[in-house]
Amino acid sequence: MGSPDTLVEVWRGPFAESVHSGHAVICDGTGQIVQAWGDPAAVVLPRSSSKMIQALPLLTSGAADAVGLDRRRLALACASHQGATIHVEAVADWLAEIGMGEDALRCGPQVSRDDDLRDAMIRANEAPCQLHNNCSGKHAGFLTLARHLGAGPEYIEPDHPVQRAALEAFEMTTGETSPGFGIDGCSAPNFAATMQGMARAMAWFAGANTRSDTASQAAARLVEAMMLHPEMVAGEGRACTRLMRAASEPVALKTGAEGYFVAILPRRGMGIALKIADGATRASECAISAILVRLGVLDPANPEVQAFLNPPETNRRGIVVGDIRPVSGLADGGGV
Amino acid sequence: MGSPDTLVEVWRGPFAESVHSGHAVICDGTGQIVQAWGDPAAVVLPRSSSKMIQALPLLTSGAADAVGLDRRRLALACASHQGATIHVEAVADWLAEIGMGEDALRCGPQVSRDDDLRDAMIRANEAPCQLHNNCSGKHAGFLTLARHLGAGPEYIEPDHPVQRAALEAFEMTTGETSPGFGIDGCSAPNFAATMQGMARAMAWFAGANTRSDTASQAAARLVEAMMLHPEMVAGEGRACTRLMRAASEPVALKTGAEGYFVAILPRRGMGIALKIADGATRASECAISAILVRLGVLDPANPEVQAFLNPPETNRRGIVVGDIRPVSGLADGGGV
Numbered sequence: 170m171g172s173p174d175t176l177v178e179v180w181r182g183p184f185a186e187s188v189h190s191g192h193a194v195i196c197d198g199t200g201q202i203v204q205a206w207g208d209p210a211a212v213v214l215p216r217s218s219s220k221m222i223q224a225l226p227l228l229t230s231g232a233a234d235a236v237g238l239d240r241r242r243l244a245l246a247c248a249s250h251q252g253a254t255i256h257v258e259a260v261a262d263w264l265a266e267i268g269m270g271e272d273a274l275r276c277g278p279q280v281s282r283d284d285d286l287r288d289a290m291i292r293a294n295e296a297p298c299q300l301h302n303n304c305s306g307k308h309a310g311f312l313t314l315a316r317h318l319g320a321g322p323e324y325i326e327p328d329h330p331v332q333r334a335a336l337e338a339f340e341m342t343t344g345e346t347s348p349g350f351g352i353d354g355c356s357a358p359n360f361a362a363t364m365q366g367m368a369r370a371m372a373w374f375a376g377a378n379t380r381s382d383t384a385s386q387a388a389a390r391l392v393e394a395m396m397l398h399p400e401m402v403a404g405e406g407r408a409c410t411r412l413m414r415a416a417s418e419p420v421a422l423k424t425g426a427e428g429y430f431v432a433i434l435p436r437r438g439m440g441i442a443l444k445i446a447d448g449a450t451r452a453s454e455c456a457i458s459a460i461l462v463r464l465g466v467l468d469p470a471n472p473e474v475q476a477f478l479n480p481p482e483t484n485r486r487g488i489v490v491g492d493i494r495p496v497s498g499l500a501d502g503g504g505v
Numbered sequence: 506m507g508s509p510d511t512l513v514e515v516w517r518g519p520f521a522e523s524v525h526s527g528h529a530v531i532c533d534g535t536g537q538i539v540q541a542w543g544d545p546a547a548v549v550l551p552r553s554s555s556k557m558i559q560a561l562p563l564l565t566s567g568a569a570d571a572v573g574l575d576r577r578r579l580a581l582a583c584a585s586h587q588g589a590t591i592h593v594e595a596v597a598d599w600l601a602e603i604g605m606g607e608d609a610l611r612c613g614p615q616v617s618r619d620d621d622l623r624d625a626m627i628r629a630n631e632a633p634c635q636l637h638n639n640c641s642g643k644h645a646g647f648l649t650l651a652r653h654l655g656a657g658p659e660y661i662e663p664d665h666p667v668q669r670a671a672l673e674a675f676e677m678t679t680g681e682t683s684p685g686f687g688i689d690g691c692s693a694p695n696f697a698a699t700m701q702g703m704a705r706a707m708a709w710f711a712g713a714n715t716r717s718d719t720a721s722q723a724a725a726r727l728v729e730a731m732m733l734h735p736e737m738v739a740g741e742g743r744a745c746t747r748l749m750r751a752a753s754e755p756v757a758l759k760t761g762a763e764g765y766f767v768a769i770l771p772r773r774g775m776g777i778a779l780k781i782a783d784g785a786t787r788a789s790e791c792a793i794s795a796i797l798v799r800l801g802v803l804d805p806a807n808p809e810v811q812a813f814l815n816p817p818e819t820n821r822r823g824i825v826v827g828d829i830r831p832v833s834g835l836a837d838g839g840g841v
Contacts, residue, residue: 179763179784182687184697186550187763187784214522277821291627302821351518352826361520427515427523447783448515448523485613485638490688 171208176445176459176499177452181482181491189452191428191445193460196368198376198438200344206499209365213444214351216359218425220307221247221391221433222342222370223357226334227310228387232317236267243394244401245306249424251404252281252301259401260305267313274299275325276308276355283404304355306401311357325356332358341384342370354426364442367431371440374421375433392433395421408454408477415473416466422457424450430457434466451493455479459495463502507544512781512795512835513788517818517827525788527764527781529796530704534712534774536680538701542835545701549780550687552695554761556643557583557727557769558678558706559693562670563646564723568653572603579730580737581642585760587740588617588637595737596641603649610635611661612644612691619740640691642737647693661692668694677720678706690762700778703767707776710757711769728769731757744790744813751809752802758793760786766793770802787829791815795831799838 173190180186192207202209224246227233233243242263250256264270279302281287290297299305308324311331315324324331327350335358340347343366350358362370377388395402396419403409409422421433428445430453441460445452458478461467467474478500482491509526516522528543538545560582563569569579578599586592600606615638617623626633635641644660651660651667660667663686671694676683679702686694698706713724731738732755739745745758757769764781766789777796781788794814797803803810814836818827 181550181695183685184548184550184687186687187782189783212520214517214520275822277823279821288627291624349519351520351522352820352824354820354826356820356822356824359517446523447525447785447788449783449785452783484688484690484692485615486611486692487613488688488692490690 170211173207173211173446175496176206176456177493177495179451179482179491179493186491189445189447189449191443191452191456192364193441193443193456194364194368195460196365196372196440198372200369200372202365202368203439205364207364209363211364211444212348212361213364213367213429214359214361214427215367215431215442216353216425216427216429217249217304218367218423218429218431218442219339219359220249220423221374221388221395221421222339223307223335224310224391225338225342225384225387226331227314228390229338229383230314230317230334232314235317236313238313240394241398241401242306242309243391244398246310247391247395247423248306248402249303250306250401251283251407252279252297252303253283253286253404256306256401256404257281257300260300260309263309264312267316269312269316271299273312273322274302274305274308275323276302276304279303302355304357307357308355325358327358336360338384342373343367344369364444367442368440371431371433371442372438373440375435375440376438378435379438392421392435395423411473412458412461412467412477415468415471416461417468418466420461420466424453428453430454432457432461434464455493455495456499459500462500469500506547509543509547509782511832512542512792513829513831515787515818515827515829522827525781525783525785527779527788527792528700529777529779529792530700531796532701532704532708532776534708536705536708538704539775541700543700545699547700547780548684548697549700549703549765550695550697550763551703551767551778552689552761552763552765553585553640554703554759554765554767554778555675555695556585556759557710557724557731557757558675559643559671560646560727561674561678561720561723562667563650564726565719566650566653566670568650571653572649574649576730577734577737578642578645579727580734582646583727583731583759584642584738585639586642586737587619587743588615588633588639589619589622589740592642592737592740593617593636596636596645599645600648603652605648605652607635609648609658610638610641610644611659612638612640615639638691640693643693644691661694663694672696674720678709679703680705700780703778704776707767707769707778708774709776711771711776712774714771715774728757728771731759747809748794748797748803748813751804751807752797753804754802756797756802760789764789766790768793768797770800791829791831792835795836798836805836
């Protein structure tokens with residue numbers, strides 16, 4: 170595997186205290202590389218950045234329309250939400266409507282990442298449940314599909330029809346045979362792809378609204394749902410939500426664990442895949458912001474963009490002691 | 506600056522999902538390099554790994570003995586404690602004995618990293634104070650020295666006599682002129698050194714009990730205090746505390762923010778400095794464990810060592826889905 174390129178630096182006073190390197194690929198609608206950093210052939214687990222791919226069979230199968238899923242729920246199916254009350258209630262309502270409960274989920278419990286809810290639950294001695302898991306929307310989608318297919322309850326097993334459908338969608342959109350999978354934090358298989366493969370998949374999603382085949386129509390609906398409901402895709406304060414709102418043109422953004430990030434740019438028919446080699450989220454948020462600034466999709470002067478592109482490091486007395494910044498030339502450099 | 510070497514991998518299923526590189530240097534008592542990875546000349550902020558150096562003037566000035574600081578408090582002066590009740594109470598008692606209160610500290614408040622205490626404080630609607638700050642012991646030491654010197658209350662200013670003394674100790678032990686400083690999370694200046702300079706300083710501490718000068722005697726007392734009270738240096742569950750207890754010979758260990766770690770080996774007169782280039786603590790804990798296994802100081806079969814050398818990655822249903830591991834050859838390789 171080729172070396173990653175240095176993409177992000179963490180400065181403290183006059184010193185670049187830490188550095189983050191990674192791989193990034195921008196693909197056009199034909200799947201060709203427009204620009205790349207690091208190694209486009211690097212094989213990586215895209216983690217939650219692949220959720221819109223995993224959600225495709227929910228629509229192509231007819232399962233979503235059979236139970237009348239609205240765009241809020243389609244956005245949730247692609248989400249790594251922060252387990253705030255709006256997310257938890259939305260997933261609970263969805264499961265109730267298909268006659269299922271929290272116990273049908275197989276994602277495991279997770280402490281809410283919404284600070285107020287987390288503290289309220291600690292005060293109430295209330296344990297987090299599977300609805301709070303950031304993947305509970307994706308799993309509600311898996312359950313909806315499993316039910317539609319008349320398949321068994323262990324929908325996270327790699328040979329379950331739901332996961333076989335997810336793999337098929339993954340290989341179709343990336344244009345590659347996946348070399349294997351790891352088990353994700355939510356217990357579902359997570360399929361590996363090259364960086365170019367994931368960028369190609371995102372470009373395929375970006376151009377979906379120009380095509381009329383069933384899979385493309387499904388993809389276009391998922392992208393539209395994500396862009397219409399950024400608050401469901403992540404949550405207040407989160408990078409995906411804030412940067413989608415801040416963008417000067419429609420864009421669907423999705424983070425993944427261990428420093429992954431993808432972008433879908435429907436107006437340009439372009440897709441972006443990014444992986445920070447060491448897995449740091451602070452660096453993936455900075456680097457994807459920089460690449461979107463470079464493309465003219467984000468305005469670097471917007472404070473909402475600054476919060477991820479060049480966030481200050483403050484110490485415990487609130488004093489600014491440094492910052493996180495993209496390497497010279499990453500954000501600018503004249504588009505592509 | 507030379508390139509870091511790959512030191513740690515994060516595996517998920519059959520894929521090395523993330524990788525961490527860094528710089529590490531082992532020095533002997535003469536300050537010469539015994540073994541190194543990455544670039545020994547890399548200039549780095551050692552963050553909290555330099556606390557035993559910052560504590561030296563507390564002893565050499567006579568301030569510690571003037572107020573009768575015991576070894577528990579000397580360990581606290583070198584600590585990044587987790588703000589558990591034993592740490593908070595010990596610092597509060599110390600300050601009370603020198604006629605000062607929490608308001609004299611300049612480290613800022615920090616949420617306790619002891620889960621039980623943190624949750625109890627949330628339930629009691631109690632805000633964290635400066636005593637909970639992981640650096641409050643170091644700052645109690647700074648205050649004790651400032652009081653002894655009759656110096657002003659803003660002891661964290663770079664030109665304050667306390668910080669001038671810390672810089673002098675830093676340059677004496679590293680054997681280098683520091684190229685500058687950053688402001689640390691606790692508002693004190695943090696001086697930069699090369700990796701070799703920090704390893705040399707740790708070797709100087711390691712050999713301190715064989716020398717009779719005032720500074721060496723002070724250093725030997727600090728090392729002894731850290732080894733005698735590992736529970737004060739970090740806290741239950743923490744790497745420094747658990748690995749010091751697990752070692753087959755006396756060793757003083759100290760972590761620092763952004764992936765720093767140092768080790769002092771008095772029996773061998775050797776010192777180690779380690780920096781993970783991207784700043785990841787999971788990798789610094791793994792790599793320092795591997796180097797100490799390599800030297801025969803830690804037993805890789807000990808579960809307490811395994812917890813940092815090769816920790817499993819479990820998902821939200823408690824299923825093992827991967828692990829963190831040192832690169833091939835780092836832990837073994839036949840000592841030095």
